[in-house]
Amino acid sequence: MxxxxxxxxxxxxxxxSEGHYITTTERLGELLAPYLDDDGSDLDHARAVQHLTEVERRNLARFGYGVKAFTLSMIETAVEVSGARVSASEIQRILDWSKELLDHPVxxxxxxxxxxxxxxxxxxxxxxxxxxxxxxxxxxxxxxxxxxxxxxxxxxxxxxxxxxxxxxxxxxxxxxxxxxxxxxxxxxxxxxxxxxxxxxxxxxxxxxxxxxxxxxxxxxxxxxxxxxxxxxxxxx
Ligand SMILES: [Mg+2]
Known part of the structure; x- marks a missing residue:
């Protein structure tokens, strides 16, 4: 046939698509690096990004795919990596990135x-x-x-x-x-x-x-x- x-x-x-997620992940790494160590080094940044991947993996069966699942996993990562010290205004920044992702031109x-x-x-x-x-x-x-x-x-x-x-x-x-x-x-x-x-x-x-x-x-x-x-x- x-x-x-x-x-x-x-x-x-x-x-x-993926490039936009990578850009946002980099921003999250920058946001969270100071919570991991005072110097906010590249290593801290990489640890934050790696933590996000682990959170996404464990959330996949519940949240599925897409920007909204990614956003929830970013917030969960921020709470965990910061030891629950992440501020409301920092959570707001994560939400703003999420809206940028959704509004991005095709x-x-x-x-x-x-x-x-x-x-x-x-x-x-x-x-x-x-x-x-x-x-x-x-x-x-x-x-x-x-x-x-x-x-x-x-x-x-x-x-x-x-x-x-x-x-x-x-x-x-x-x-x-x-x-x-x-x-x-x-x-x-x-x-x-x-x-x-x-x-x-x-x-x-x-x-x-x-x-x-x-x-x-x-x-x-x-x-x-x-x-x-x-x-x-x-x-x-
Ligand atoms: Mg594809």
Whole structure:
């Protein structure tokens, strides 16, 4: 069966995302470093950032993905790292950063517009993305790409059961589906498990909790840039 339907991930596949989180994490590190040591050194900064990753990891199953989960984990990190000394005005700063993240303009990754335009002429396109429902809806709307997609699926986890539900709901067989995204953990492995194809298009940076050990499975394809996708799909 040939590929008829292409699934595309949103964050760090179609538009920039992780860089904004990294900038905010750096700000939190600067805010909290003085609580760890009087000199606020780089080492203290790194410890604060590492603590945030640990808090995010333990909160993931409860809070899920997205800016609001990230914000709660930043506040929890601030309370823990400061030994409950963090001030209300510092918590307010964290909330302000969170609003900046939510309001940030959607910046498409280079080549995305042309690629999506071209793919839409030959394939049915599905957007499959996870995170805060409201924020993802807003990003999809602001991306200018929404009309190219047959359907948009904002999910709370990208596992085989979720992909199975999306495919069953849209009447797509795994053999005619290919998923394209920057995360091996979310966009590649669960899709391969269903017997569909997957194309990994890495972003220059990956969130610690999205990284997986080991190499890309042999069944998955790898492209350096998303604009290589139309030719790749035509040739395979
Ligand atoms: Mg992504």
């Amino acid at each position: 040939t590929t008829r339907v292409v699934g595309l991930d949103g964050d760090d596949t179609l538009w920039h 910046e498409l990754i280079e080549g995305v517009q042309e690629t999506v335009d071209r793919l839409a002429g030959s394939y049915q396109l599905l957007l499959v993305t996870k995170g805060d429902l409201l924020h993802q809806e807003s990003k999809v709307a602001r991306s200018g790409l929404v009309e190219r997609f047959e359907s948009v699926h904002i999910v709370s986890e990208k596992d085989p059961a979720t992909y199975n539900r999306v495919l069953a709901g849209t009447g797509v067989a795994p053999q005619e589906f290919v998923m394209v995204g920057n995360s091996v953990r979310s966009d590649v492995l669960p899709v391969l498990e269903l017997g569909a194809r997957a194309v990994h298009v890495p972003y220059h940076t990956t969130w610690a909790l999205e990284t997986v050990e080991g190499e890309l499975p042999a069944e998955a394809a790898h492209l350096d840039r998303i604009d290589e996708l139309p030719e790749f799909l035509e040739s395979t």
